Amino acid sequence: MSGESVLEVKNLRTSFFTDDGEVAAVDDIDFYINKGEILGVVGESGCGKSVTSLSIMGLVPSPPGKIVGGEILYKGEDLTKASEKRMRQIRGNDITMIFQEPMTSLNPLFTIGNQIMETIRLHNKWNKQQVKERAIEILQMVGLPRAEELLNEYPHQLSGGMRQRVMIAMAMVCNPQLLIADEPTTALDVTIQAQILKLMKKLNHDYQTAIMMITHDLGVVAEVCQRVVVMYAGKVVEEGDIATIYKSPKHPYTVGLIKSVPDMRKKVDRLYSIPGNVPKPGSIKEGCRFAARCEHAFDRCFTETPELYQTGEGQKVRCFLYEQQGGVSK
């Protein structure tokens, strides 16, 4: 680990208990986020990215979900053991979150001002004037015009991009240490996407807020992240800094992901896609979870689960192909 980490996730396992038994949506994952860093968490739908973020926030819907093992260390404090009261202090203040759907993430029946000032009041004992000034200031900071009027407007009067800016304002209003962004640009059109990413980069730069950027879009990762964690079916399959991963991806899944990004300079008949589908969570009991879709898979891949092997400076891969190179990292 380099630098001082703000969040460290160790052997985290979050399961959903259904009629068919325990299904581990997140299975024994490790990663860390350094202070002021932007970490990308990449993977297809259903790979456990969102469950990971909800686990950190302590918001896994329970029942049926539950963190069954591991640690989530926020500045050394294990959040899996924190009381609900302590978690309420952390949420919205130290660790905040924005979501994929700006259209439905704001309460339609309360004004923008009410929803932002509510967050401020939850974590600060300020007077009315201070709260209002801070709300206006934060709206201006995220680049919203007419900040003062906006306070009295309702979400339905705003466009998707503006609402996402409001969400970011709400998440940033208490100067958090870590902002978890769960697919923050997926629901927005491309020009707005670029603006939102630019804003997040700026906030990260200006306020040294670490950002955990959850996405399935490698373009987003390349644009803003310094390091990236690739997840597949509830496991971390590759981890490394952005340049290494793009230049020399190791895990066949990562290779496939990067290959499936269309290249505008080449003319092809058919865009590449990884054959097969993401397995249903909990359906693969043993072996590498990617084995069934992997072109390099051999017998051992179906019976044994590979460890994360260190393959270079800061790069780790969960694949037997690289076992010889590095040895087990844990």
Place this chain on the structure above:
Amino acid sequence: MLTYTIRRLLMLIPVLFGMTFVVFFIIRAIPGDPAQVILGQQATKEAVAQLTEKLGLNDPWYVQFFHYVKGLLSGDLGESLRSSAPIKDEIWPYLAATLELSLVAMFIAIFIGVNAGIISAWFQNSWFDYVAMILALIGISIPVFWLGLMEQWAFSLELGWLPSTGRENVRDPVEVVTNLYLIDTLIAGRFDQFGEVIRHLILPSLALATIPMAIIARITRSSMLEVMRSDYIRTARAKGMRMFFVVYKHSLKNAVIPVLTVIGLQVGLLLGGAILTETIFGWPGIGRYIYEAIGFRDYPVIQSGILIIATIFILINLIVDLLYVAIDPRIKYN
């Protein structure tokens, strides 16, 4: 908003006219002659014919209907055939009794029903949820007359805690001002009688509240469950808000619209549908007033009574529609 309200109020006119028309014919289809009922079985044919003529019942139906509607338009609800008193004066004490009973019943139904629904949704699949929803199912299924009789048997006859009939301690009545006894006793400064009035209200209002309470609890629960799954509730929790405020501020306001709709309909039903409860508990309400009028074929009383209930019903639902706008900024009428 104002134009919408005015338009809705104007729409009252054809609705009430149509309803008056239908009621006018239905009650005349009931076999039996008002004059005969008033004069009794022994009356001579001549006397009956004379009274029929005097009451104007020999006129063709359209003349009778015209006279009645003409009276209504000038604010005259007609006169009772039985007592010859103007219905306008006669009906208020009955209406007040029903209003008092229904409002108290509705207050109980809303307070308990809404909270039970909220807590059931909040702790879905908990023992509270199961017990509350089983009780709600029972509450919807129980016939009101049976529940009323059981209440009287248990709390009046066996335990002797509460009076079984009436509105007040009749041996020591309070001067009537508004006919709403809760208010009248306070005006008279008679707190002992105020307590008596409350004691008289408990059993009938509980019987009357049961069904609306159960319906409100169930609709609140399902509406809350849907809202609590939505993204903005997750946002509210991610802010670090207490679950109590997440539920009672962010969720409830979003879940309340279907609940309001049901409340509006139930209040309307209580006003007219309290006849059984009023009969069992000897409550001199408008349900009983109309019921007795039917026995006497007192056409004007039946017509005007139903007209008043219908008007209140429609007005309450108009208020509910206007409340939607106050709650949800996205709803606009125009």
